[in-house]
C-alpha cells in the first residue's frame with residue numbers, strides 16, 4: 003500500500019462541536035466480542051493525524067508503525083486496544099469527540115498530554131536524559147548532553163501516571179493482557195500494578211539497556227529498575243541488554259536470576275519476573291506487497307538506469323548522533339583512497355532520514371562536508387561516489403533502493419531496534435529476477451553491520467564491524483564487494499531463512515506465549531501490595547502459603563505438652579548480613595528459656611561445624627545441636643557427638659579443593675571453608691554479580707567432576723557447598739521425629755524453621771514423615787521459612803526479628819522466671835536481653 007493510499011484512508015473527526023473532556027462511560031460501554039484482549043501501550047498511537055483549516059482533525063493508521071504491524075502475531079479472536087499519545091495539541095473542548103472517534107474507528111485510546119508537560123517528558127527526560135544514557139552518552143561536561151534534571155523526571159512520572167489512569171479506565175484486569183512498550187514508560191508497570199495486583203503485564207524495551215556502570219549513574223536508577231520489575235515479563239532485543247539489566251538487579255537490589263529449561267527468571271517477592279530475549283522482526287507481508295507494486299518496479303527500473311554498471315553500497319539511517327554516518331563516510335573515503343579500482347564504479351547511496359533533534363545540525367554539517375570532500379576528491383562531472391539523500395524517502399523508494407544495492411551497511415555506534423538489515427535481506431530475495439544493478443541476478447546480498455546494534459547477534463552471516471575502526475570498516479566494504487558470488491548467496495540464504503521466519507508476528511507470538519505461561523497461575527495466588535512510592539511491589543504467595551500467626555502458634559504451643567523445635571541458625575536466629583554471627587545474649591537467653599521447659603526438645607540444625615556450634619552455644623547446656631547439616635548430632639552438652647552416617651570416603655575432597663582454589667584465586671573477595679565433612683566456597687564478600695556468576699559456573703564444574711563420586715553440590719546463601727551424599731537437614735529432622743515416636747513420646751507440636759535452601763529439605767521430610775507416623779499425625783506442624791519466597795514450608799515469617807519475637811512469646815513464663823533469678827543474682831535485666 004502506498005503512502006498516498008494510506009492518506010486516503012484518513013478518517014475524519016469533525017471537531018466543530020466538541021464536548022469537554024472525556025468521561026469514563028465511553029470505555030465501559032465498548033462491546034467485547036472476542037475471548038482475549040491485549041492492550042498495547044506505547045508513547046505514540048499507531049496513527050497519523052492531520053488538521054484542516056477549519057480545525058477538524060483527521061486520523062488514519064500509520065502503516066509504518068510497529069504497533070500496528072503487531073496485530074498479525076495475535077490470534078484472530080484477540081481484540082487489540084491501543085493506548086498512547088497523539089503528539090498534537092488537541093483542544094480541551096475537542097477531546098471527548100476525538101476520543102470517541104479513535105475508539106470506535108481505530109480501537110485507540112488517546113492520552114492527552116499538554117504541550118508543556120510533553121516537552122518536559124518527551125523532549126526533556128526521554129530524549130535528552132534516558133535516550134543518550136541508554137546509548138552510552140554521559141553528560142560529563144554540559145556540552146555532551148544534559149545533566150539530570152529532577153523536574154523533567156517528575157514530568158516523566160506524571161505522564162506515566164496519566165497512562166496508568168487511562169489503562170485503569172479501559173482494563174478488564176482479570177482477563178486483559180497489557181503490553182507496555184519502550185523507554186518512555188518504564189515507570190508505568192508500578193502504577194498499573196499498584197491498582198491491579200494480578201494484572202498480566204509485559205514490557206518490551208526497544209532501545210539498548212546499558213552496562214550496569216553506565217546505568218548506575220542515573221540518579222533515579224532504582225525507581226526505574228523497580229518499575230520494570232512490576233511487570234511479569236521484560237523483553238530485550240539482545241542477550242547483552244538482558245545481561246546488563248540482570249546485572250543491575252543483582253548489584254543494586256541483590257536480586258539474582260535463575261534459569262530453568264532455557265528460561266530466565268527473577269524472584270521478586272514471590273512473583274517470577276520472566277526475562278525474554280528476542281529481537282523485533284519485520285512485517286514480511288507488507289514488504290512483499292510493496293515489492294509487488296508497479297510503482298516499486300518502476301522505481302527499481304529507474305535506479306537501474308541511473309546507476310547502470312555501478313556497484314551500490316547502501317546506508318539507510320535516521321539522522322541522529324548515534325548512527326555513525328560520518329564514520330561510514332570516512333571508511334568510504336579510505337576505500338577509494340586505497341583501492342583505485344572502485345573509483346568510477348562504486349557509489350555509496352546514503353539515505354539520512356531527517357529527525358527533529360537539535361544535535362542534528364552539527365552532525366549534518368559534518369556529513370555534508372565529508373560528502374563534498376569525497377565527491378571533490380574522487381568524483382567527476384558524471385560520477386559522484388557518495389549520493390546523500392537528506393529527505394524522507396517513501397517505503398516504496400526505500401524498497402527499490404534495497405533491491406538494487408549490492409551491499410547494505412549500518413555503522414551505528416549504538417542502536418537497539420534497527421530493522422534495515424532485515425528489510426534489505428528480504429528485498430534482495432525479491433521476486434527472484436532482476437536484482438541489483440551490477441549484473442548479479444541470483445539471490446544474494448552482503449551486509450556490513452556494526453557490532454553495537456540490536457540485530458547484530460541474529461545475523462551470523464553479516465560482516466560485523468567496529469564502526470570506530472575505520473580500517474576495519476573499509477576492509478569490510480572491500481571484502482563484501484569482492485566476495486565470490488557463491489558466498490554472497492550462502493550468506494544471503496542464511497539471513498533470509500532467519501528474517502523470514504522471525505518476523506514481527508513470530509516476535510509477538512513468542513512474547514505473548516511467554517507472558518501467558520508466566521501469568522497462568524496469577525488468579526490462584528494471594529497477593530498484597532507493600533512499599534511506598536517506587537518501592538511498591540506485590541507479594542504473591544501460593545494459596546496455601548501464609549504468614550505464621552503469632553497468636554495461632556502461641557496458642558498451639560501453650561496447649562501442647564510434647565514439643566519438637568528445630569531451628570536453623572544463619573538467617574534464622576541471626577540476620578545473614580550481620581558481620582558478627584556469634585549468637586547474641588538475647589538468642590542464648592531465649593534458647594535457654596525454651597530448653598528449661600521439660601516439654602520441649604530443642605535443636606539447632608545448622609550447616610556450621612560442630613566446633614563452632616559447641617563454642618557458640620556453650621551457655622546452653624540442654625540445647626541439642628546438629629552440625630554440618632546433620633552429619634554430627636549432640637543431644638545436650640554433657641553428651642558425646644554422634645553420627646548416624648557411616649561415611650568414610652572423603653577422597654572427593656582432593657578433587658574438589660583445587661577447583662575451589664581456582665575459583666577463589668579468580669574471584670576477589672571469595673574464600674574456602676574446610677569443614678570436617680564438607681568444603682564450602684563463600685562469595686558473600688565478592689562483587690555480588692561476579693560472585694553469583696562464578697557460583698553458577700562452579701556448580702556446573704563441580705557437578706561434572708563429581709558425577710561418580712559420593713558427594714553432592716548444594717547452593718546456599720552466598721555459598722556453594724560440597725558435602726557427602728545422603729547428608730541433609732531432612733534426614734536429621736526425620737531421625738529426631740522418629741526417635742521421639744519410638745520412645746513412645748510422639749510430638750504434639752512440631753516447629754521447623756529456616757531460611758535457606760538446605761532448610762527446604764527439613765520442610766519436605768517433616769511433611770512426609772508426619773504422614774508416615776500415625777502417632778505423630780495429630781501433631782500441630784509448623785514448617786516455616788524466613789522471608790517471603792517460594793518454599794515447601796506452609797508458613798513464613800518476615801525476618802529474624804519476627805522469629806525471635808515468636809520464641810520470646812513461647813518462653814514468656816520461663817523468661818520471667820529466669821529474669822527473676824538473674825535479678826536475684828544481679829546479672830541481667832530482661833529488657834536488656836529482649
Ligand SMILES: O=P(O)(O)OC[C@H]1O[C@H](O[C@H]2O[C@H](CO)[C@@H](O)[C@H](O)[C@H]2O)[C@H](O)[C@@H](O)[C@@H]1O
Nearest residue numbers: 570571572583608609610682684686719720721
Ligand atoms: O544451616 P545454616 O545454619 O544456615 O548454615 C549454613 C552455612 O552457614 C555459614 O555460612 C553463612 O555464613 C557465612 C559467614 O558469615 C556467610 O559467608 C555465608 O554466606 C552464609 O551462608 C557456614 O560458613 C557454612 O558452612 C554453612 O553451611
